[in-house]
Amino acid sequence: MTSALKSLWRRLVGRQQWEREMDDELRFHLESRAAHLVSQGVPDAEAARRARVEFGGLESNKELCREASWAARVADETARNLRYAVRSLLKHPGFTAVGVISLALGIGANLAIFSLVERLLMTSLPVRDPQTLYQVGRMKPEGLENTHSYPHFETLHRHTDIFEGVLAWSQWNREVLTNGHKEKLMVAFVSGSYFPVLGIDARIGRTFTEQDDRPGGANVAVLSYAAWQRFFGGAANAVGQFLDVEGFRFQVVGVAPAGFEGTVIGEPPDVMIPLHGNLAFNKNAISAEGMMWLHALVRLKPGVPLSTARTVFRERGIELGKPKRAELGRLDPATGGVIEDGSRGYSDVRREFSQALLVLMALVAVVLLIACANLATLLFVRGAGRAGEMSLRLALGASRGQLIRQWMTECLLIAAAGGVAGILLARWIVDLLLVFIGEEGRRYLQFHNERNWIIAVVLTVATSLLFGLLPALRASNATPGVTLKDFQSSVLGRKRRLARWVLTLQMAASLVLVTGAALFVRTLWNLNTSTGGVARSEVVFANVRFARDAGPPAGTLDEVVERLQRSPLFVGVSLGRTPLAGGRSWSWATVPGYTPRPVEDNIVYKVETAPGYFRATGIPLLAGRDFEEKERVWPPHVTVVSESFAKHYFGDRNPLGTKVRVFHTDDQTEIIGVARDAKYSALREVPCDVAYYPGVRSVNGTILARPKNPENRAGAIEEIRAAVTAATKNARINTGTLEDVIQKSLRRDRLVAQLSAVLGIMGILIAAIGLYGAMAYEVARRVREIGIRIALGANSWQIVRTTIREAVVVTGIGVLVGIPTSMVAARLIQPLLFEVSPSDLTIFVVPAALLAISALLVAFGPARRASRLDPVQSIRCD
Amino acid sequence: MGKHAELLPGTLDLLILKAVSLSPQHGYGVLLRIEQITKEALSIDQGALYPALYRLENKGLLSTEWGVSENNRRAKYYELTAAGRKRLGEEVEGWNRLAAAMSAAIKAKPEGA
Numbered sequence A: 001m002t003s004a005l006k007s008l009w010r011r012l013v014g015r016q017q018w019e020r021e022m023d024d025e026l027r028f029h030l031e032s033r034a035a036h037l038v039s040q041g042v043p044d045a046e047a048a049r050r051a052r053v054e055f056g057g058l059e060s061n062k063e064l065c066r067e068a069s070w071a072a073r074v075a076d077e078t079a080r081n082l083r084y085a086v087r088s089l090l091k092h093p094g095f096t097a098v099g100v101i102s103l104a105l106g107i108g109a110n111l112a113i114f115s116l117v118e119r120l121l122m123t124s125l126p127v128r129d130p131q132t133l134y135q136v137g138r139m140k141p142e143g144l145e146n147t148h149s150y151p152h153f154e155t156l157h158r159h160t161d162i163f164e165g166v167l168a169w170s171q172w173n174r175e176v177l178t179n180g181h182k183e184k185l186m187v188a189f190v191s192g193s194y195f196p197v198l199g200i201d202a203r204i205g206r207t208f209t210e211q212d213d214r215p216g217g218a219n220v221a222v223l224s225y226a227a228w229q230r231f232f233g234g235a236a237n238a239v240g241q242f243l244d245v246e247g248f249r250f251q252v253v254g255v256a257p258a259g260f261e262g263t264v265i266g267e268p269p270d271v272m273i274p275l276h277g278n279l280a281f282n283k284n285a286i287s288a289e290g291m292m293w294l295h296a297l298v299r300l301k302p303g304v305p306l307s308t309a310r311t312v313f314r315e316r317g318i319e320l321g322k323p324k325r326a327e328l329g330r331l332d333p334a335t336g337g338v339i340e341d342g343s344r345g346y347s348d349v350r351r352e353f354s355q356a357l358l359v360l361m362a363l364v365a366v367v368l369l370i371a372c373a374n375l376a377t378l379l380f381v382r383g384a385g386r387a388g389e390m391s392l393r394l395a396l397g398a399s400r401g402q403l404i405r406q407w408m409t410e411c412l413l414i415a416a417a418g419g420v421a422g423i424l425l426a427r428w429i430v431d432l433l434l435v436f437i438g439e440e441g442r443r444y445l446q447f448h449n450e451r452n453w454i455i456a457v458v459l460t461v462a463t464s465l466l467f468g469l470l471p472a473l474r475a476s477n478a479t480p481g482v483t484l485k486d487f488q489s490s491v492l493g494r495k496r497r498l499a500r501w502v503l504t505l506q507m508a509a510s511l512v513l514v515t516g517a518a519l520f521v522r523t524l525w526n527l528n529t530s531t532g533g534v535a536r537s538e539v540v541f542a543n544v545r546f547a548r549d550a551g552p553p554a555g556t557l558d559e560v561v562e563r564l565q566r567s568p569l570f571v572g573v574s575l576g577r578t579p580l581a582g583g584r585s586w587s588w589a590t591v592p593g594y595t596p597r598p599v600e601d602n603i604v605y606k607v608e609t610a611p612g613y614f615r616a617t618g619i620p621l622l623a624g625r626d627f628e629e630k631e632r633v634w635p636p637h638v639t640v641v642s643e644s645f646a647k648h649y650f651g652d653r654n655p656l657g658t659k660v661r662v663f664h665t666d667d668q669t670e671i672i673g674v675a676r677d678a679k680y681s682a683l684r685e686v687p688c689d690v691a692y693y694p695g696v697r698s699v700n701g702t703i704l705a706r707p708k709n710p711e712n713r714a715g716a717i718e719e720i721r722a723a724v725t726a727a728t729k730n731a732r733i734n735t736g737t738l739e740d741v742i743q744k745s746l747r748r749d750r751l752v753a754q755l756s757a758v759l760g761i762m763g764i765l766i767a768a769i770g771l772y773g774a775m776a777y778e779v780a781r782r783v784r785e786i787g788i789r790i791a792l793g794a795n796s797w798q799i800v801r802t803t804i805r806e807a808v809v810v811t812g813i814g815v816l817v818g819i820p821t822s823m824v825a826a827r828l829i830q831p832l833l834f835e836v837s838p839s840d841l842t843i844f845v846v847p848a849a850l851l852a853i854s855a856l857l858v859a860f861g862p863a864r865r866a867s868r869l870d871p872v873q874s875i876r877c878d
Numbered sequence B: 001m002g003k004h005a006e007l008l009p010g011t012l013d014l015l016i017l018k019a020v021s022l023s024p025q026h027g028y029g030v031l032l033r034i035e036q037i038t039k040e041a042l043s044i045d046q047g048a049l050y051p052a053l054y055r056l057e058n059k060g061l062l063s064t065e066w067g068v069s070e071n072n073r074r075a076k077y078y079e080l081t082a083a084g085r086k087r088l089g090e091e092v093e094g095w096n097r098l099a100a101a102m103s104a105a106i107k108a109k110p111e112g113a
Helices: A003-012 A015-039 A044-055 A058-091 A093-121 A150-157 A194-198 A225-232 A275-280 A306-315 A348-385 A387-395 A400-437 A449-475 A484-529 A556-565 A613-617 A643-650 A710-727 A738-745 A747-781 A783-791 A796-828 A842-867 A871-876 B011-022 B027-037 B046-058 B082-107
Strands: A133-140 A143-145 A163-178 A181-190 A220-223 A242-245 A248-255 A271-274 A294-300 A338-341 A540-545 A570-575 A586-588 A603-609 A621-624 A638-642 A669-675 A690-694 A701-707 A732-737 B062-068 B074-080
Touching: A015 A044, A015 A058, A015 B027, A015 B046, A015 B074, A044 A058, A044 B046, A058 A093, A058 A400, A058 B046, A093 A348, A093 A400, A093 A449, A093 A747, A133 A306, A150 A163, A150 A294, A163 A194, A163 A275, A181 A225, A181 A275, A220 A225, A242 A271, A248 A275, A271 A275, A306 A338, A348 A400, A348 A449, A348 A484, A348 A747, A387 A400, A400 A449, A400 A747, A449 A484, A484 A747, A484 A796, A484 A842, A540 A710, A540 A738, A556 A570, A556 A701, A556 A710, A570 A613, A613 A701, A638 A643, A643 A669, A643 A690, A669 A690, A701 A710, A710 A732, A732 A738, A738 A747, A747 A783, A747 A796, A747 A842, A783 A796, A783 A871, A796 A842, B011 B027, B011 B046, B011 B062, B011 B074, B011 B082, B027 B046, B027 B074, B046 B062, B074 B082
Parallel strands: A181 A271, A220 A248, A603 A690, A638 A669
Antiparallel strands: A133 A143, A133 A294, A133 A338, A163 A181, A163 A242, A163 A294, A220 A271, A242 A248, A540 A701, A540 A732, A570 A701, A586 A603, A621 A669, A638 A690, B062 B074
């Protein structure tokens, strides 16, 4: 007997027979041994007993036999499967390349986005009980508004029945002289409660207590572990030394433990100073009611449920330091005074990107799904092509399980290659993402390798199961002994139906991707063409600051502005807040004769200006007049309010001349003008109530200018710079165009638009490959039939039509499923859209048409080839 | 009859291959043959013999066939395959090298004595 036939025979015999044979063999041994012993003179009964004793544990040895046999078989089969799979994959380089590349892109993109999602959204602060930390603030369409003034921070402190502790901080880059090194470091001004509430003990020395953070407290500092290592080499005598922060001396009292990186994700402070230490830099910081310079976290009291805390917090009307005045309405309970998760600390990047990353996560998951569906389709096609091979192998005695294992080995091999390539790709994709997020992202969004390996392995196995199992089950379903031709006609019909469903799913998923991309690209377009109510493409700014006590007398900058105003180069020059820039200050508006509804937002945003501000920024005055030079006093006697403010409090009445309270002062401020609504801090915000006021003449400020020729903004900036340098010494000038500021604020929208466009194209490409593969196979399978039809007189168009029909059906159903799915998805991503209506049908129809056209184009290739078949050749071939 | 020596790990396979190479054997025959060719100097754990046989069979080194024993009973006979014969050659060569090296090492005398 040859060994091939023998192994075949062995496979055909069942497990029971195998067991019986083993029993027979071992019994034969025992009996032979007993007979041998008898022949040596041992009595019969004793011989049988001795034989068994010598043999040792019968059952345990049987088990060892089973194992030896099984393990060897598995190892053997796996090696054979691998060899076979490699050979088979190399034989189909096109299929293999498509599989590996599409999976690599899919897995790589998933890994990359996930690593960012994990770092930004899933990592808790390394402090005591991070899950009981919360942020408090006001919910705005753009996200939680969670900046606080010092007086409000103190108010929060008083609610000891719901909060166990409250901590606040504010951190800035400041020039620090440490042990002889002078450089910009991250300096955090932290409340006395900061370390105790976070539960962080000093590594050496001590941290702060409430005693350090009060008026007249000593100027003390705590170093981060990293700063301690860097500047003092980890020496214990660092405690007691002095640092110099922009000219002010602080004594080091302790070092924070290693691993503590503060409460702002990605911006670990190097030096920590009590909040009152900030008085050295800003004398108003502690008392100013309207200065929102603090971030805060509260720790919920143990045993107080979150829902209770939320209700209590709102009912007390303590939202955001709102003063208790009868003239003020309550904030909307759904948006005012909310308590939100703070376990992951504070992060501007997260605030800005979390939704976008989740959407991208969903998009890349869809891409991976399409890649899997695509491989499944191609495998179905190949499976049908290999039906003959399968039924032959079944006839030769291979079990169904073996065929499935064989098939899955190929899938796993493709997936493994895709996974490895994906891991390599992921690094690049993360780098690409960081280009969009900006350099500040690079500091902390490193690629977390260990965990990514696990995820990569899970993704690899899951995807190979996803795309391999169904076709494998189908293909192994062949019946031995059935001829290839019979097989194709009987079983293939069912198989092709399943393949068609997978193709349809692929089409629908790519349509969702493309529509998503269209929505985001449209959003970016809208944002780029929206003016925000200012002369966005014309305004330039120059922020001028002087080192402490090194600046010129107050008003020097105003003289520079007056000189520039006379220049023929400009339409307008002024000083004030840059529109749409970060940073905000607000207060509460009270208008005589106006009774607020029970729930109403009376917040008013404040904008510091100077005469000429409206001309310089291109915000038109709708009524009234501009400020005059003599009105530049604090507190201001006059204000210009926004259109929204006027409508809110006056309706159709004329607001001019009315005295209102808008600036945290008891003084009544007269409305002298109404300006058209301009966006305050973001293009996508809804117009808000704004009060403009004339700022006093001071040392530092931001010059805003609108050149006559908007093309020459660079020249205008140079002109301003030259004027400032001519009038002052040692000015630190930071210049730019308003467009730059806006473009920077659109980085998230650019990221999402560009990435989703790439993913959409990828989705279409992969789906097209799948469709092409299926069509090409279909034509190849029906060569003879098509040949006969051509011979019988069918014209090319008829042939093209019948071949292309399947593609049309698949695409049609895909589109029908895809459009409503896209509509649902569009509602989910609504917060990321801008002036795109999810009920606008064109945004859904155009991508669908695009997809349908590309699908038909792809299908047309094989169909055309079919129509050009030579009938004689094709009938002969099989 | 010498003293029984312990079997070195890995040597059982070699002994089985050698025993079977002389002529096809059933399991008990393999045991007797090993005792015979080692002059009963090595003790073979009878129970451990079968897992080893199954392992070698599954590696494709041995092939099996049911036949009739010398006392007219049905018995499973083991025979070397081509791969088994090749492996036996390799194992013998490896063993010889090891044995030579070991005995040289043991005979070594202090240098410069």
